[in-house]
Amino acid sequence: MRIAIHQNKEIFNHSTSWETEWINYCDEKNIDYEIIDCFSINIIEKLRDFDLLLWHIQNYVLQDMLFARSILQSAKQMGLKVFPDYNTSWHFDDKVAQMFLLQSIKAPIPNHWFFATKESCKKWINSEADFPVIAKLKCGAGSNNVKLLRTKSEALMYATKMFNGGLSSSPSILFKASSNYKSAPDWSTIKKRIKRIPDFIQTYSRAKRMPKEKDYCSFQEFIPNAGYDLKIYVIGDKISFLARHTRKGDFRASGGGNLSYDKSLVPKNVLESAFETSDKLKLQCIGFDYVVDKSTKKGKIIEMSFGFAHQALIGANGYWDRDLQWHNEPVNAPHEIIKNLLKK
Template sequence: MTDIKKIAIVTVFGKFSQSINYHTSLKLDLFVSELESEGFPCVTIDLFDAMNNGLPKGCGYIIVGGHPDQEAHRALCDFSYVCEKSGIKVLPSLDTLLCYENKGLQGLLSLRYDYAFVRQSYHCSPDGEFQETRVYKTVSGAGSSGVALVTNPKQILKLSALGSIKLVKAGSALRLLKMFLASFILESARARFKVLRPHVRFVLQRFQAGLDYDYKVIVFFNRVYVLKRYVRDGDFRASGSGNFFFEEPSEQLLNFSLEQTRKINVPYLAMDIIPLGDEFKIIEFQSVHFGPYTQVNAEYYYEKSVDGWQRCKADSSLEQDYAHAISKYLLHI
């Protein structure tokens, strides 16, 4: 890197990314202090101030952390898109910002760039027949919400119908109900209802029978944190089970996690990873607004050096790891 450009940390309603609680922000004063100690001048700015009045002079990068409110997140995506088109680098990346709460796009990008992502298909309706058990996932939703096993299109139709009902706004509920009832009588009403009813986007992933656990892995550039999550009793889902353990990971898992982070080309990345025989597959990834439980509670992280993988005492704050990852990433691009 030949010159050091100013970094704008973009907050939304005073919040940047998330701390251990979903609604809490990273400590911005500590985050800024850590970045500046690495030689990167920083400024924090509210999203709507930046959109309406512009970024401070000299900003070459913006760091965005996503937002759980859908409309606020869309505004952040709009602004980030324009910044990227204007030559301002979006960190961690524009692609992964758009992937937040969007498993469909994660799968599409994985096909385009050959990420080691589990095979899936993307839908808005239960199209066609299938023989194998699949994992149904709404494109948004954290943890195990919106996730179910399905064996036929009728089950998908039921799940989609329930999802559609949740999307109906109070002001349009009566109109849609009338249209739905009329669809049993009039062909024209049936056609209108098919188009105008709320549609639920979902993905179907191959079900891997016999899996007892998965891994939550968070990579901060070259620091890898690993949590092993066992499935719930009588269930196939590990996320949200509470049956979590920090165990010594294999070098193969550590290598895979670091390689995929480099391939996705972000300074930090959270992944849900499953073992498949002698290899691994990602079933979901996020680089904005991901839960930091694995980093916050780990006793050790793993760092690769010329001598191989080293186990290191995990004594950095979340803000320090974010700053470490960004500074190292910018020095290497």
């Protein structure tokens, strides 16, 4: 088994990229691998010498979003095993696609309304919408592009922007700084986040190259929660979690960094639906964002992504198996992916 690991540091070189973990794992296990640039000339011919291709697609790298899935699918067509495969990646960083997909299998999700014309959107806002509602761009991370619209006038203003000039999906420097400060429990956490400023600057510079989002509106039902949401990770037969507490004076939790690993916050129905959804969609690896309705205790999926901060997952120090029995063994997602692919 010979593994190709995509890496192009000229385009993107981030401390949380999974290729570093893949390289370390292959070195530790004496697995034959090579670092390759999938944007190089004659890449398809070069891939004929490999059995497996790994690529940590970055949502703020335009080249990745434009071409990675085409190259991965072409490699699979040649007989290579790939990560992420088509089932796992086609909806990556597309919250609208995710909602349609989750609706198709009747997964537990909030109500969702999508509009491709200004007229239909404004008609719904004026006559049918029940406020507050959540407005989301189809792309972006860290809840930067998620807004709570409390009134009809706010929703109409938002729709006007989306169907005229549009909105940028790139992260806001002010929002990120404020979010990190508000969610930091102590000075040592603030110092750790300051050290990651170069990562953010690189992400921001790449994100600014992405086109504006416009000519659609996507709204989601607002689900009152108990002050946190859940990130539920399913990788093969293992499922783990972290809880993210909402920021002070904000309804959002994603991107804030105020984490908890209290297993009592995870209802059984969330674990069961996460396994079921992952199985139905044939996903290799996925992180589901859940909100738990504080009145019913039922979890609902609000978005999903195969890519996530794997270091945060390691902090859970364990996982549940298919029988929902807990094991005190930390899960390193990039390592698990290689192990699962080599089993098949």
